[in-house]
Amino acid sequence: DPQAPEWWRSGVVYQVWPRSFADSDGDGVGDLGGVISKLDHLERLGVDAVWLSPVHASPMVDNGYDISDYQDVAPEFGTLAQLDELVAQAHARGIRVVMDLVVNHTSDQHAWFRESRSSVESPYRDFYWWRPPREGHVGGEPGAEPTNWESFFSGSTWQWDEATGAYYLHLFAPEQPDLSWENPAVRQAVHAMMRWWLDRGIDGFRMDVVNLISKRVVPGTPGLADAPVPPGAPPGSYAAPGDETFNGPRIHELLAEMHREVFAGRDAGLVTVGEMPGTTIEHGRLYTDPARAEVDMIFTFEHVDLDSGPGGKWDLRPLELPRLKATLDRWQQGLADVGWNSLYWSNHDQPRPVSRFGDDSPQHRVRSATALATVLQLHRGTAYVYQGEELGMTNAPFATIDDFDDLESVNHYRERVARGDDPEQLLAALRVKSRDNARTPVQWTAGRHAGFTTGEPWLAVNPNHVEVNAESQYDDPASVFSHYRRLIALRHDEPVVARGDFTLLLPEHERLWAFTRRADGVTLTVLAHLSDGELDPVAEGVVASPGAEVVLTNEGTAASAYAPLGPWAARVLRSQD
Ligand code: ISL
Known part of the structure; x- marks a missing residue:
């Protein structure tokens, strides 16, 4: 029921990163007019809400995550009037609009x-x-x-x-100074700004790195403590802060205060999601326990850190399926009795999931993209889809450092080259993990610049738009888009998805991801074969339940419930006691 206050439990939120979504005025940069023009796409997909990455006034040092005026829109994206229009038109289609809230820091031009x-x-x-x-x-x-x-x-x-x-x-760029949440005047100013947006009709906030706002202040001056330097690091090197900045001593108090000052007494359908890197399950339970009234859910990072080594995100490691399954399972169990999970494979900071967790070769791209979507979205939690994911968009073929735009990638490359690291190796890591992979323009058509713009795109369009584009997928039942559409409908129609318990089957299996969801006598069994070749689920140890019928598959013609699974096949079975 889209009217239910907790619509987000069965719901799906679609993330728009406006710079690369759709350009309505030919300047090569996506904009609000572009988002309005694509509401049909979102309605057809069936999503419940849009999370709009920042469109606020900004010098764009970090593509809008450096805000210089919280109550205005960047001219390249449009006007406040257009934002109002977007909200009105989205609401008319039953789609809510969630804004980004970037208040750990402002722009240095604020x-x-x-x-x-x-x-x-x-x-x-x-x-x-x-x-x-x-x-x-x-x-x-x-x-x-x-x-x-x-x-x-x-x-x-x-x-x-x-x-x-x-x-x-500045925990991020020098142009992104950190606000001091110790100061009550900061808190009041931010709360007032948030109320102003809610009064304008928006439906909630995705809160950027909100678990960084409470720094660990040590009594006395200067009040902040050094981070432990990893053993073997050269003397005088910098160290990534941990407890000094993440989930600090006042974080729960600050979020509870925000909830009281901003959300209490308003529409129960409002939604909040805190982006919280470096957060444990223990903290996750506190953040999302409804009785504590802090936030509805959080984005965690454990599952997207599994292909990184101790050296951080650029220290590439192969991904092992049992670890990925175990990570999601731990969060499912950890937040089963209190709290709530967010489910995501990608966003504007992560590489494309089909390239990262699947197989983006022409042979397996569609099947692996749809298998991954199926397993993720049938966990318990609110599902997030990042623009282009529903089309099976892939990482981009970046050749040289000049093809990259993002400051995280470019700074890292420059710093390491200056230190004497091998440029080719650095580039190899950027190709796999750079945030720019998620930021190439959305591929709408097979035509010039994928129909994203009539001008010159700010970042090159992936040449595979000739094969991978929305237009060719709408009427093709075997497309990634059509599968996402069926999957989202299943989430809405089958109460067990939001309510059911979660049991991981065969946790050690290296190619099969299998689990059940159960509530009120209904069982969904999800089987996904995440590799090439064939796999017989029953021979591998899945116990067949009599009377199970196939309710969703990416195999085309419905196979029988427990038939062998082909390459990257996913199948959802339903049975009733
Ligand atoms: O992208 C990351 C690693 O590659 C993360 O460390 C990311 O910086 C972190 O998740 C915080 O992200 C958010 O805040 C940043 C902004 O650059 C990101 O785009 C945003 O999602 C600073 O506002």
């Missing part, structure tokens, strides 16, 4: 930061984290940073500012 940096006397000074140089050091010299923290985007998290002779904190 009025608050310009004020803050102008003078130590400014009333906005304590909106941000200003600190003197480390004792005995001269500001701006190497080693003088207040802590040894390494930025997500390479280098120190501290930027020296001559004007007032102090450092400011």
